[in-house]
Amino acid sequence: MTTVLRTRAELAATLGPLPGRLAVVMTMGALHPGHETLLRAARERADVVLATIFVNPLQFGPNEDFDRYPRTLEADLAICRAAGVDAVFAPSREELYPGGEPIVRVTGGDLGEELEGASRPGFFTGVLTVVLKLLNLVRPDVAIFGEKDYQQLTLVRRMVRDLELDVEIAGVPTVREPDGLALSSRNRYLSTEERASALRLSAALRAGAAAAGAGRGADGALAAAHRAFGEGTTGAKLDYLVLTDPELGPAPVTGPARMLVAAWVGGTRLIDNVPVELAPVSVPVATPPGG
Template identity: 65%
Template sequence: MTYVIHTRDELAGVTKRAVTRAVVMTMGALHEGHRQLMREARRRGDEVIVTIFVNPLQFGPNEDFDKYPRTLEADIEACRAEGVDVVFAPARDEVYPGGPPSITMNAGPLGEILEGASRPGHFAGMLTVVHKLLMLTRPDLAFFGEKDFQQLALIRRMAVDLELGVEIVGVPTVREPDGLAMSSRNRYLSPDERQAALALSRALREGATHTEAEAALTAARKILADEPGVRVDYLALTGADLGAPAAGPARLLVAARVGATRLIDNVPLTLEKAA
């Protein structure tokens, strides 16, 4: 049975004790990528909680908070199908009972690059709500997708630096059959825009075939430059922890606008030579 609850008091009343609790945090509009997170949580946890909350703190003034898709009934059905124990779908006043918090998380230097440079304040808002939801749900395990790789890295850092006592588990990106990374924002794309958006995953795949940093970036840039429907925000090669790339595991990351929709994606690769 899946309990659907909306308040802190209800959450305290339905969660069990002396079990391995796993949480999946979402903003709703659930797709196969979210369902894969639920399956991993179900595989490792005795009790699975999915949170559904569109967090206003992580949207900038010109971003899509008001039009972000809200599909709660369909989301609940997806959670039931995956055997989720508890869906926690609070209202804004339940998460921020005193209005916008006067104290928020500081994402530090790692939060100022890539997405942080393009979306000032985004990571402070994201980390604030993640911290609050971790405190409310008290999980042993929390599952996040690798598609939002910088987000995952920051949450891992927060969990370690603040001694939160939770294991942050990254789950590989789930893709459409044509390679497009699954995202709630994909529904904004027109058919032509969706076709153009395939250049992101195609560029990353090509870049990941190279073992030298500049060759990987050059190969990816060429594919992106050949697609006029894609406006690149950034293409970056980093270490696996988002630091400077070095020989060994690395990440190739991209953000771009296709029409009015901003998309992100990334792939792992292995470098033999950093530069």
Template identity: 65%
Template sequence: MTATSLVHTRAELASVLDLAQGEIAVVMTMGALHEGHRQLIREARKRSEFVLVTIFVNPLQFGPSEDFEKYPRTLEADMAACAAEGVSVVFAPGRDDVYPGGAPAITMHPGPLGEILEGASRPGHFSGMLTVVEKLLMLTRADVAYFGEKDFQQLALIRRMVADLELGVEIVGVPTVREPDGLALSSRNRYLSPDQRRAALALSRALREGAAQTDPEAVLAAAHKILAEEPDVRVDYLSLTGTDLGPAPDEGEARLLVAAKVGTTRLIDNVPLRLQKGA
């Protein structure tokens, strides 16, 4: 297995990309890699010989009261994980490499889809996210990019941006990876105390109970009931939508999404389900 290269600058990245053969597959991360990230890499490796992982904690997508400064930065461990998964190159740029002119004057506007759910709770988040994703897609010369379905609204917005701007990159969604007890993997899980982690299981439990129903009203009622039984979970939203995050159909494929705070840690999760009104 070829050793995984680490590059930090645009010039170093361009040099290794000039030598790349075949399709370039990209997995974008903010580091603190866990099994969910590794699954993205494995999916990319199934198809592409050249897999590039980006590690960049993007300041544009953090609000003033969010955890940018304390977000975990574990480059040595991340490199070991990437090497174990056969990653070709890790691009870990500094802020000046991504934003050489300082904070950009022009950023991506997410439109109406970016104003609901996470967008309503985290103003500016999706603009910052889309801006860095577009920049990294161009810098990495990506042919295909892999994103997790845990951040389902993010995935939907990236797909829409790539289609609307005709960027010519294939976007692949990968199902959420969970702990054996059902908790969706997240870099923020490490902030939870043991008691908070137990409380956080109410999110995945509520989604499972909701997804076991087929009538739209029953879906939400079942999920709300589980969440209401856990006082340490402060729900931001629980929403049943279509697969495009529009209104949920009476029948057909849909998505159930939840966001909540447990202690000071904000968690999100979602599941696919199939609706059949009156069933």
């Protein structure tokens, strides 16, 4: 039985008497199997699982898709029930922001203005503000986030550290279609032709990761990824393709790293990323004279 909560009072009354470890999965609805994986991961980590469903207006720019963002509450609730979610908090805009949009907000500093933040000014301010607000309302022991939104996950972890929040932030690997496309609520906007073009994001990441593991270095990994994406061809327009360290700083010479990509496919903007292991750069051994 999954209880649907609409107000702060209902949330407090429901969570207050519940014993044990509490996990939260924050979503904007339009749930798909990737979200279901997060919900099942929460079920494994806690005694009580709460999902939130709220299309947050603070993280949409003036020319973005807030009005057309899919709202599928009944289907979302069915997925939550199947995943064993105990309660769903689905507040209205007025319930979560009773005084109107908040004056005081959380920013992501310099990191919040890079990559997604550079392409979508103010996006991470909206994300971090609503995440902090929901953490304070729910008071979970652990919050589960998907690695597909890797910059978001990194910034939420930094916010929790910097503001001394008493919550564990757990990341779950990206869930993909059999052909490699990362699951996203925005995939439903893609036509058949656009979906085929969208595969260039994951193809670029696979090529970059393979080159990194083969000892071709950061530059070689990026070059391989760009070739696989196929810049200059039709169907997808690259926004960024970068290699960083796991905290989104400069890429290391060797060791763990992260490759991230964003591109427009038709009128839909998609993002993806993969972990990368940079092997020591392999240098061909010169043949000695007369050898």
